[in-house]
Amino acid sequence: MTSFIQVVINGIMLGSMYGIAAAGLSLIFGTMRVIYLAQGTTIVFFAFVTYWLFVKAGIDPYLCLLIVVPLAFLVGLFLFYTFFRKAAALEDKNVSLLIAVGLMYLIENAMLKVWSANPRGLDIPYADATIAGWGLRVAWVRVALLGLAVLSAFVVYLFLKRTRLGTAVRAAAEDMEATTLQGINSTWVCAISFAVGIGLAGVAGVGMATVYSFDYQFGFTFAIKALIALSLGGIGNVFGALAGGLILGVIENLTAYYISISWIEAASYGVFILVLIFLPQGLFGRREIVKKV
Amino acid sequence: MKLIPDFSRVGRRKLIWAIVAAVVVVFFATLPFYYDVSEGEFGIFFFTVFIYGIVAQGWNLVAGYTGQISLGQNAFFGLGAFTTALLWFWDITHTGYWFDPVLMVLSMVAPAIVAILVGLPLLSRLRGDYFSFGTLGIGMIISVIFLNGGRITGGSEGKLLIKVMPEGVEFNLQTHYWVSFAVAVFATAVVYFLTTSRVGLALKAIREDEVSAASHGINVLKYKIMSFAVAAALAGIAGSVYCYYLLHPMPMNVFNMNFLFLPLVMVVLGGTGTIVGPWIGALIVYLIAWYGDKFFSGWHPVILGVVMILVMLLMPSGLAGLGEKLPHWGAGGSVGRRSK
Numbered sequence: 001m002t003s004f005i006q007v008v009i010n011g012i013m014l015g016s017m018y019g020i021a022a023a024g025l026s027l028i029f030g031t032m033r034v035i036y037l038a039q040g041t042t043i044v045f046f047a048f049v050t051y052w053l054f055v056k057a058g059i060d061p062y063l064c065l066l067i068v069v070p071l072a073f074l075v076g077l078f079l080f081y082t083f084f085r086k087a088a089a090l091e092d093k094n095v096s097l098l099i100a101v102g103l104m105y106l107i108e109n110a111m112l113k114v115w116s117a118n119p120r121g122l123d124i125p126y127a128d129a130t131i132a133g134w135g136l137r138v139a140w141v142r143v144a145l146l147g148l149a150v151l152s153a154f155v156v157y158l159f160l161k162r163t164r165l166g167t168a169v170r171a172a173a174e175d176m177e178a179t180t181l182q183g184i185n186s187t188w189v190c191a192i193s194f195a196v197g198i199g200l201a202g203v204a205g206v207g208m209a210t211v212y213s214f215d216y217q218f219g220f221t222f223a224i225k226a227l228i229a230l231s232l233g234g235i236g237n238v239f240g241a242l243a244g245g246l247i248l249g250v251i252e253n254l255t256a257y258y259i260s261i262s263w264i265e266a267a268s269y270g271v272f273i274l275v276l277i278f279l280p281q282g283l284f285g286r287r288e289i290v291k292k293v
Numbered sequence: 294m295k296l297i298p299d300f301s302r303v304g305r306r307k308l309i310w311a312i313v314a315a316v317v318v319v320f321f322a323t324l325p326f327y328y329d330v331s332e333g334e335f336g337i338f339f340f341t342v343f344i345y346g347i348v349a350q351g352w353n354l355v356a357g358y359t360g361q362i363s364l365g366q367n368a369f370f371g372l373g374a375f376t377t378a379l380l381w382f383w384d385i386t387h388t389g390y391w392f393d394p395v396l397m398v399l400s401m402v403a404p405a406i407v408a409i410l411v412g413l414p415l416l417s418r419l420r421g422d423y424f425s426f427g428t429l430g431i432g433m434i435i436s437v438i439f440l441n442g443g444r445i446t447g448g449s450e451g452k453l454l455i456k457v458m459p460e461g462v463e464f465n466l467q468t469h470y471w472v473s474f475a476v477a478v479f480a481t482a483v484v485y486f487l488t489t490s491r492v493g494l495a496l497k498a499i500r501e502d503e504v505s506a507a508s509h510g511i512n513v514l515k516y517k518i519m520s521f522a523v524a525a526a527l528a529g530i531a532g533s534v535y536c537y538y539l540l541h542p543m544p545m546n547v548f549n550m551n552f553l554f555l556p557l558v559m560v561v562l563g564g565t566g567t568i569v570g571p572w573i574g575a576l577i578v579y580l581i582a583w584y585g586d587k588f589f590s591g592w593h594p595v596i597l598g599v600v601m602i603l604v605m606l607l608m609p610s611g612l613a614g615l616g617e618k619l620p621h622w623g624a625g626g627s628v629g630r631r632s633k
Binding site: 086090098099101102109110231263273280 | 423
């Protein structure tokens with residue numbers, strides 16, 4: 001029983017990464033219907049940024065958040081205005097999907113050439129500190145990661161519910177045309193939600209750097225995992241996406257522990273397909289959103 | 294919607310295109326007589342272009358003509374390659390020829406059957422993005438099954454086919470060139486005749502408006518599954534031919550994402566829903582990859598990424614779509630393009 005609880009806890013810690021990534025995807029997909037497949041690669045990129053800030057400048061990874069997240073926000077604005085502004089307005093969503101794929105190729109292979117294929121990991125002095133009790137052990141950095149995920153989901157939630165801009169974003173997710181008719185600048189709303197989505201990728205990048213060792217090609221799988229988490233949690237719900245990520249993490253860890261580590265992918269993709277077929281609105285989503293897609 | 298083909302337009306334009314197609318086919322079919330394809334670098338170049346182009350032509354059918362963005366083509370490619378490899382390795386069919394036609398046909402049938410089995414639940418329940426995600430997931434599951442196949446599939450090591458080469462066979466790229474070219478012509482012909490027939494009309498109707506197509510008496514699910522299965526079969530036979538070149542198929546290389554994304558870029562660059570588009574795209578994309586690798590070793594995926602983004606930003610309807618805007622020549626090239 002203890003081992004079961006330990007596996008579930010580890011799964012939740014792993015899943016918090018998926019959760020943050022999925023929340024970002026959810027924002028982008030919710031407002032623009034763009035599947036930003038390069039999300040995972042973007043996260044790896046910010047993990048690299050954190051890594052270099054730590055190695056070259058000696059900045060603590062958690063302090064890096066203050067640098068990486070605003071940077072990610074700006075990168076998001078840049079990406080939106082250069083690549084996605086026109087494409088997002090098109091009816092044909094293949095265009096934006098393919099731009100995202102192109103970006104993924106570009107970033108991934110540029111990272112490979114510039115920073116080599118070696119897996120990197122941060123050598124944080126307090127990485128070994130753990131909380132132990134009742135026969136369970138959890139590393140502090142992982143708890144911090146979960147905290148980071150919950151905190152960022154909460155911040156995004158407050159932004160969506162409490163600010164004028166957030167309300168505009170929600171309105172755009174509901175009906176883009178009607179939003180434009182209300183005099184809301186839809187391009188700006190899309191830009192903001194895209195930038196916040198990439199900002200969340202920045203948070204996830206820092207989280208990835210603190211807990212895992214990563215390499216350049218980790219991104220694609222990660223983007224798919226975020227997509228699975230998103231479909232599990234349901235689109236248009238930040239906490240849903242986070243919960244979807246946690247559930248996916250638990251499923252993966254249970255599969256690894258009770259079946260075999262080589263069947264993890266099959267389990268998560270199997271869940272993905274079953275959810276898509278039988279529960280397209282996800283566990284916490286609303287039915288109407290699916291009908292619109 | 295016109296149901297009877299308009300014969301009055303079958304005139305000079307179609308004739309010109311038939312002649313162009315014939316010249317191109319004759320040129321490539323006779324290329325080995327005046328160019329040493331087994332030694333010269335363009336032999337392997339065209340072989341690879343044909344392989345990618347066949348997969349691209351299949352994806353063109355399902356995505357360009359039917360409007361269903363399948364993201365599982367690499368799985369069908371790998372499935373075809375592994376069907377050939379496993380039947381060959383375990384000598385199940387007892388044929389044992391070099392470029393065994395039996396194995397190649399079976400490598401088409403196996404992915405098609407899988408596509409039908411998978412397509413039934415996916416295509417009946419999922420639309421748009423959700424269908425794309427579903428095929429992506431199915432593709433991943435198929436590759437994981439082959440990775441975990443143990444002794445039967447050889448796991449991540451795959452099967453080393455050099456050990457079981459048929460007797461008296463010499464590895465000569467000329468054979469590869471001709472076989473891949475023949476399959477390329479076959480694939481193009483299949484897509485051409487499918488899309489210019491009543492089936493093609495049904496597919497295009499589904500692409501334009503599914504509900505309207507259904508209300509005009511088109512069995513939407515049947516035609517969707519059909520195009521999905523044909524695309525899978527074409528990817529499968531490409532995988533089979535590629536397997537004879539590789540001689541050591543591993544899940545890592547035959548299920549590679551390149552066999553999903555490169556054909557996709559080729560079709561989109563050349564022009565979705567056109568018959569020549571995938572070939573133009575295949576040639577250009579692979580030229581970029583080929584010379585990019587030659588002059589900027591290791592940077593060619595980056596260059597491809599840039600090209601992909603630029604194409605999508607500047608001409609999202611592809612090169613064949615560009616031709617349509619020009620007043621005269623090229624306008625007839627897009628067979629099966631939606632007519633105004």
